[in-house]
Amino acid sequence: MLNTTPQAFASRQAFASQQALASPQVFDACATVHCEGASAASPRESHPRCLHEHELHLIGARPARLRIGAGADQETHSFAPGTVVLLGPRLPHSLAFEHRAPPGGSAGELVLRFSDELLRRGMALFPELGDAGPLLARARQGVQFVGLGADTLARLRRIETLRGLARFSEFIALLNELAQWRDYRLLADVFLADAGFDEDGRALRIHKAIDYIRDNYAEALSLAEVGAIAGMRENAFSRSFRRATGQTFTDFVNGLRVARACRLLASTRQQVSSICYEVGFNNISNFNRHFRRIQGMTPGEFRGRRM
Structure with a gap:
């Protein structure tokens, strides 16, 4: 039988507290940004996944191969060590490494996972986060960043060592650097998002509109004008734009x-x-x-x- 005396209850509580302090994952349970090393169990590919979070991958010491999409739309990319890749939510993909991790050691891979929905909500409360809107739109096709500096890579790794507000603050600084980085390539020719959002190619059109706004924000822009550039009627564009960015066009x-x-x-x-x-x-x-x-x-x- 379970011992329910006050002494036993206090003992179980103390043990639970010790376990919580010993496990950093307890502190991460409700975190906005989750950090983990990439799987080192096998160099073979994992099954294709379609996640509801953004994944920011830092390729470690082992070269990697990414398969993105499915069926006839599937594309394969090879990445050298030190490459940084951002994959958007609901993007089917599998990532494999060419060699096994060293015995008893780490190959240095790192993955940051963060919720798309939480960032969209944040944009409504903190307009400054809107600067990341075009980056998140591009992530739906997968983004490889080219030529990132050592400071940016160090910031990415530093996030793994931090917790709470310190981690979130460092993550926002990293997001700002990536949003402003202009040397990148898209990994998929088309958006491969869920059908609920990407039907009729609307996500691709919103992506095009966001890039146009970012390049021409100092000009006189109207909803009708940018909607036409995206190939959408004004009302439909307004709804799709708000859904994609969490903000109105204005x-x-x-x-x-x-x-x-x-x-x-x-x-x-x-x-x-x-x-x-x-x-x-x-x-x-x-x-x-x-x-x-x-x-x-x-x-x-x-x-x-x-x-």
Whole structure:
């Protein structure tokens, strides 16, 4: 029979607490970002998976082969050690390594997993996260980053050693670096997302629209104009855009403009009025209103805190 005396209960509680402290996974159970080493059990391929999370892979000492897609759409890519690859949610894939891991050691592979849904929610609360929208859209085709610097790779590895807010803060810094990295290649010719989102090729069209906005955010952009570039009617484009980015078209554009204004305010001596027009706002009062809404302060106050 189970001993239910107070002494026995206290003993079980103490044992459970010790187990919790001994296992770092307890602290990761509700984490936004999960870290793990890639499977080292076998060099053979795992079965193709279709996950609901983003996967950011750092290829370690062993070359790797990625199969992405299924059936006639399947493509195969080979990666050298040190390669970084981002795979979006619901993207069928399998990753295999060419050699076994060294006995009793680690081959240095690392995988970060993070929820697409949580980031989308975060974009609605923190407009600055909207900068990652185009990156997450590209991830639905798989992204290989070319020529990442040693500092970025070190940041990626450092995330594995951190917990809680420190890990999340380092992850956001890494996400920002990857979102701004312009030397990359897409791994699939078409989106291979779930049919519920990608029917009629809408995901590919939204991807095209996001890239256009990012390249032209300082110009006068309208929902109808960008929807036409994506080949979609205005209402359908508006709904699909919000579903993909977690933001309305207007909030997404203004978020990019304010983010660029913040960088200019912090790194240059340009007048606020000059920055206003450079980033795409058509009058200073409109600029100040959106800046205060997003940043919680005026452009002048923002600059003053960084001087």
